[in-house]
Amino acid sequence: MSGRLCRRLLRLGCPASSAGSWSRLSGTGRPGAGRSGTGRSGLSGGGRMNVFSREMKQRQKDWAAQLQDSQQYDYLREEVGSRVADRVYDIARTFPLALDIGGGRSHIAEHLSKEVVERFCLTDVSQQSLRRRRPSEIPTHCVLADEEFLPFKENTFDLVVSSLALHWINDLPGALRQIHQVLKPDGVFIGAMVGGETLYELRCSLQLAETEREGGFSPHISPYTAVTDLGNLLGQAGFNMLTVDIDDIQVHYPGIMEVMTDLQGMGESNCAWNRKSLLHRDTILAAAAIYKEMYGSEDGSIPATFEILYMIGWKPHESQAKPAKRGSATVSFGDLSKISRPSGTDQP
Amino acid sequence: MSGSNVWSRTREKMRLFPELFAQCANEAAVYGKCVAATTTGTQELRKDLCAKEFEALKICFTNAAKKRAR
Numbered sequence: 001m002s003g004r005l006c007r008r009l010l011r012l013g014c015p016a017s018s019a020g021s022w023s024r025l026s027g028t029g030r031p032g033a034g035r036s037g038t039g040r041s042g043l044s045g046g047g048r049m050n051v052f053s054r055e056m057k058q059r060q061k062d063w064a065a066q067l068q069d070s071q072q073y074d075y076l077r078e079e080v081g082s083r084v085a086d087r088v089y090d091i092a093r094t095f096p097l098a099l100d101i102g103g104g105r106s107h108i109a110e111h112l113s114k115e116v117v118e119r120f121c122l123t124d125v126s127q128q129s130l131r132r133r134r135p136s137e138i139p140t141h142c143v144l145a146d147e148e149f150l151p152f153k154e155n156t157f158d159l160v161v162s163s164l165a166l167h168w169i170n171d172l173p174g175a176l177r178q179i180h181q182v183l184k185p186d187g188v189f190i191g192a193m194v195g196g197e198t199l200y201e202l203r204c205s206l207q208l209a210e211t212e213r214e215g216g217f218s219p220h221i222s223p224y225t226a227v228t229d230l231g232n233l234l235g236q237a238g239f240n241m242l243t244v245d246i247d248d249i250q251v252h253y254p255g256i257m258e259v260m261t262d263l264q265g266m267g268e269s270n271c272a273w274n275r276k277s278l279l280h281r282d283t284i285l286a287a288a289a290i291y292k293e294m295y296g297s298e299d300g301s302i303p304a305t306f307e308i309l310y311m312i313g314w315k316p317h318e319s320q321a322k323p324a325k326r327g328s329a330t331v332s333f334g335d336l337s338k339i340s341r342p343s344g345t346d347q348p
Numbered sequence: 349m350s351g352s353n354v355w356s357r358t359r360e361k362m363r364l365f366p367e368l369f370a371q372c373a374n375e376a377a378v379y380g381k382c383v384a385a386t387t388t389g390t391q392e393l394r395k396d397l398c399a400k401e402f403e404a405l406k407i408c409f410t411n412a413a414k415k416r417a418r
Contacts, residue, residue: 208383208393213402215395255366285409286379286402288369293380294387 049170051223054125054146056271057168061104061126064267070132073265074107079249080192080308081107081163087190087312088116088161095159097121099182102147102165104129104267109136117159123147124165126267148175152182159188164308166193167224168271176237186317189239195225195309196246201295202259202304206279209287218276227309239313241320247308252301256288259304364416372408379405 064070085108088095096118100108103122112120120140124130130142145151147162147169160179169175179189203221210217225233227246234242253259263269296302314320369376382398385391 208387211393212383212395212397255369257362257365257369282402282406284365285369285405286383288365289376289380289405290383293377294384 051272051274052168052170053271053273054148054168054170058125060264060269060271061124061267062128064265065105065126065128065132067265070265073262074105076249076251076266076306077104077107077164082111083247083308083310084108084161084163084190084192085111087310088112088159091188093158094118097157098159098161099123099152099157101150101160101162101179102168103133103161103163104165106133106136106140108161108163109138109140110134112136112138114138121157123150129267148178150178150182154181155184156182157187158184159190161189162191162193164192164194166191167195167222172225173233173236176233176239180238180313180315183315185315186319187315189311189313189315191311192308193225193311194306195230196227196307197305198224198307199304201291201302202256205256205287205291205294206283208290209283213280213283213286219272219274220270220276220279222270222272222275224307225309230309230311234311234313237313238316240316241312241314243310243312245310247310249306249308250303251306252297252303254301256284256291256302259302364413368409368412368416371412372405375401375405375408 064073067073088108089112094116098117098119099121100106101123102125103109104124104126106122109117109120109122114137117138120136120138121143122130122133122140123143123145125144125146127144130144133140133142143151147165148171160183162179166172166175183189199221206220207217227244230244231242234244253262291302292300379398379401382401383393386393386397391397
């Protein structure tokens, strides 16, 4: 097949996903010379996880970005990008320098204003996405870099955001550690990733259809992080004052083909190494029938669930509130029952 | 890739899928119920457990495709 030829051409063209990540800047102000510490050799404890083919993900994102009607697949990223920007506004600070990891066409920066973020740095593996980024009033530099090998010096950024990019990273603990390193002390990381029960309807329908039609099934949906693991991951990376919350976005589609076409148009096609590249037409027909019967709603549409996990983590700094020292209490919990009810009418 | 090749022809055919599938709603519901019953009942889902219902669905689908092609 033409697969081998494509791979050879790709290696000549764009080495962004290999160890020597180069960055192309479109403005003044270079990021730091060295990489932030943990490259392939600097990891402690066990080998690297290699679940996803980053090369394939780059090709998928490039293909999705150069579609004529790529705007119509943006709805999910728009929504999540605006919610992440909301969380940035919730923090009453001005950030001189911010980084967007896996930003693609930049759905966060267009909601932010110059008062909140002064300069913005946008990173992605896909060159076509960066070329077609959405305009924003904040001066933006684009850097072509893999999320797992950030080419920035330590203590560079005040704010790191990431929207719907972390679920394709092979070594998530390593990536979170690198984000922790590039942050300044008292810097904050606000991320949103799909996780947990995303697309469980599609997963179950395909599983049942393949079992009934072919006798076995293979994974077609990529693995996601559970919300319970996220707190541990952030803690291990060194963040404190963690906040993790879940948001369920349910999108209704006419049928299973529309679900899969939209996922493809978003650049969210599966790129795990263990993916099966073929889906039999019988299986597609069976999965369409099962999806509609098991999950369809009264008006004939079928829902697809996207479970978005939002996380906020801070890099430690002396000014941050710490847990009080043991033995420093001035009142006892037993006194709670002795608090009399306020009788004034101005109390809520 | 310019011109007509196997990928573009297959994609064109797949674009007709929702329309054709909509014409076989009844057979699809019957097949779906057969498979969905295994998730709640005691019977395990095996290969070709609902083969009869699937054959009916497939015949309806291919007929719809033939009618459309004319």
